[in-house]
Amino acid sequence: MTECTNGQTSLNTHDETMITKSIKKICCIGAGYVGGPTMAMIASRCKHIQVHVVDINQERINAWNSDELPIYEPGLQQIVSDARGENLTFSTRVEEAIQESDMIFISVNTPTKTFGIGNGRASNLEYVEKCARVIAENSDGHKIVVEKSTLPVRTAEAVQRILISSGKPGATFDVLSNPEFLAEGTAIEDLEDPDRVLIGGDSEQAIQCLVDVYGTWVSREKIITTNLWSSELSKLTANAFLAQRVSSINAISALCEATGANIEEVARAIGTDSRIGPKFLKASVGFGGSCFQKDILNLVYLCEHFGLPEVAEYWYQVVRMNDFQKRRFSTRIVRHMFNTVSDKKIAMLGFAFKKDTNDTRESAAIYVCRDLIQERARVTIYDPKVNLEQIRHDLKTLMANGQGELSAHDRNLIDNNVRIAHSAEEAAQNAHAIALMTEWEEFTKVDFEQIYTSMKKPAFLFDGRNLLDRDMLMDIGFEVHSIGKC
Numbered sequence: 001m002t003e004c005t006n007g008q009t010s011l012n013t014h015d016e017t018m019i020t021k022s023i024k025k026i027c028c029i030g031a032g033y034v035g036g037p038t039m040a041m042i043a044s045r046c047k048h049i050q051v052h053v054v055d056i057n058q059e060r061i062n063a064w065n066s067d068e069l070p071i072y073e074p075g076l077q078q079i080v081s082d083a084r085g086e087n088l089t090f091s092t093r094v095e096e097a098i099q100e101s102d103m104i105f106i107s108v109n110t111p112t113k114t115f116g117i118g119n120g121r122a123s124n125l126e127y128v129e130k131c132a133r134v135i136a137e138n139s140d141g142h143k144i145v146v147e148k149s150t151l152p153v154r155t156a157e158a159v160q161r162i163l164i165s166s167g168k169p170g171a172t173f174d175v176l177s178n179p180e181f182l183a184e185g186t187a188i189e190d191l192e193d194p195d196r197v198l199i200g201g202d203s204e205q206a207i208q209c210l211v212d213v214y215g216t217w218v219s220r221e222k223i224i225t226t227n228l229w230s231s232e233l234s235k236l237t238a239n240a241f242l243a244q245r246v247s248s249i250n251a252i253s254a255l256c257e258a259t260g261a262n263i264e265e266v267a268r269a270i271g272t273d274s275r276i277g278p279k280f281l282k283a284s285v286g287f288g289g290s291c292f293q294k295d296i297l298n299l300v301y302l303c304e305h306f307g308l309p310e311v312a313e314y315w316y317q318v319v320r321m322n323d324f325q326k327r328r329f330s331t332r333i334v335r336h337m338f339n340t341v342s343d344k345k346i347a348m349l350g351f352a353f354k355k356d357t358n359d360t361r362e363s364a365a366i367y368v369c370r371d372l373i374q375e376r377a378r379v380t381i382y383d384p385k386v387n388l389e390q391i392r393h394d395l396k397t398l399m400a401n402g403q404g405e406l407s408a409h410d411r412n413l414i415d416n417n418v419r420i421a422h423s424a425e426e427a428a429q430n431a432h433a434i435a436l437m438t439e440w441e442e443f444t445k446v447d448f449e450q451i452y453t454s455m456k457k458p459a460f461l462f463d464g465r466n467l468l469d470r471d472m473l474m475d476i477g478f479e480v481h482s483i484g485k486c
């Protein structure tokens with residue numbers, strides 16, 4: 001990484017006149033939660049552009065070509081079915097897709113490093129670098145390479161250097177940064193009507209090519225153009241600010257529980273101040289998802305790298321608070337259940353990190369489930385979109401962390417103490433407690449009178465999302481514990 005000396009560093013390597021004026025063929029490397037929906041939206045709005053989404057994961061590509069898409073996202077099936085076979089293709093033919101395209105999006109995963117320098121903080125850029133190399137090897141003429149993945153500030157410089165040094169003679173490249181702001185569960189509406197589209201780059205003509213793609217359905221005032229580094233850094237900063245709001249309200253939720261204040265009343269009172277605003281003030285069991293923690297850790301690493309330890313420490317506290325909130329929830333369960341959950345059945349409602357997605361990455365449910373089985377509880381989970389295989393995989397990954405491999409003891413706990421149910425009612429049958437982890441709409445429609453009858457007494461209910469009607473549950477007879485309420 002190079003220290004920033006001025007914001008105007010130019011990466012241009014070619015004559016501006018060589019740029020293809022109108023984009024006819026796009027390819028996207030990475031058919032995940034971002035690549036799939038984003039490209040499906042471009043294909044559905046830009047019928048004049050052929051869109052080819054490629055991935056090295058054959059199973060994932062097969063799923064994209066089937067009626068059972070690899071990711072659950074409301075509205076996605078429809079736009080994929082409409083465009084697939086017309087101007088939207090999914091395949092593993094990475095090299096061919098690059099050769100044929102004018103514009104190549106890199107949308108591969110950038111997880112937190114789990115080894116070596118920056119272990120536990122820095123982003124693992126291995127997959128991005130591999131993309132840059134395969135693009136270099138398969139490009140003739142001029143290509144516009146678009147960073148869609150979330151990347152540390154100044155990654156474009158590394159991508160550009162690889163493209164130049166490994167590219168074929170005569171091949172030229174522009175690198176743009178176009179981070180994605182969609183949230184899972186609302187990806188299609190976010191893509192259809194984004195708050196903004198952000199494009200960073202040096203070449204005005206390359207930027208214009210991408211502006212023209214989005215301009216097909218997004219109004220021009222919503223398309224912000226910046227230099228490369230501002231664009232890369234804005235993405236990390238946006239996620240850090242959003243996560244900070246959740247950690248801030250969660251910090252106050254702990255104080256509410258200690259004092260008798262009510263977190264929803266406090267959130268409403270502060271959210272009506274137009275300078276603060278009402279969104280992202282929902283206290284919860286803790287934020288999850290593949291982005292928030294990873295991106296803040298990356299920001300922390302960058303601040304440390306650039307000799308800003310105070311700034312690094314400031315942002316790290318957002319993650320620390322989130323860990324505290326998750327742990328606090330499991331501790332409250334144990335404490336209220338007479339300080340032992342050993343051999344007690346706990347029904348866990350929801351495992352995804354939020355509603356309307358099948359994604360479980362960094363879900364608070366994984367951490368709470370780990371804590372409960374370590375206390376020897378028997379946990380039965382029901383999530384409308386997550387299967388047992390995924391749940392066991394998540395627990396094994398978390399519990400192996402640190403030691404590198406899973407101990408026989410932990411493996412036994414996961415295999416013997418974690419079960420799956422096919423409905424909330426089945427999960428709660430004979431349970432000592434319910435722990436609600438994900439705010440799925442269907443949990444508000446469950447017959448809690450019937451569930452109460454089927455449970456052991458006292459019947460505890462820990463609402464990690466403040467989703468359910470607390471008064472109604474208490475009237476039925478439940479002992480209810482919510483976030484930020486006594």
Ligand code: NAD
Pocket residue numbers: 029030031032033034035054055056057060094107108109110127130131148149150151180181182183184290291
């Ligand atoms: P993902 O894990 O769902 O998908 C990434 C895909 O890239 C995988 O299918 C993987 O097989 C593929 N891949 C990896 N290396 C490859 C290679 N060399 N060639 C071809 N395919 C390769 O990840 P995601 O959630 O879509 O995230 C992608 C990027 O977008 C990340 O940088 C993430 O931070 C960012 N992002 C994610 C979200 C989100 O909500 N998930 C939102 C905004 C930004």
Ligand code: UDX
Pocket residue numbers: 180181182183184185239242246279280281282283284285286287288289290291292353354
């Ligand atoms: C986030 C960003 O919102 C999105 O812009 C970015 O592109 C990717 O990362 P995502 O992780 O999909 O999106 O979902 P988001 O809605 O941001 O929720 C993240 C986590 O915070 C979830 O676990 C959610 O339940 C939690 N959350 C969110 C709260 O606990 N309270 C809130 O008020 C809001």
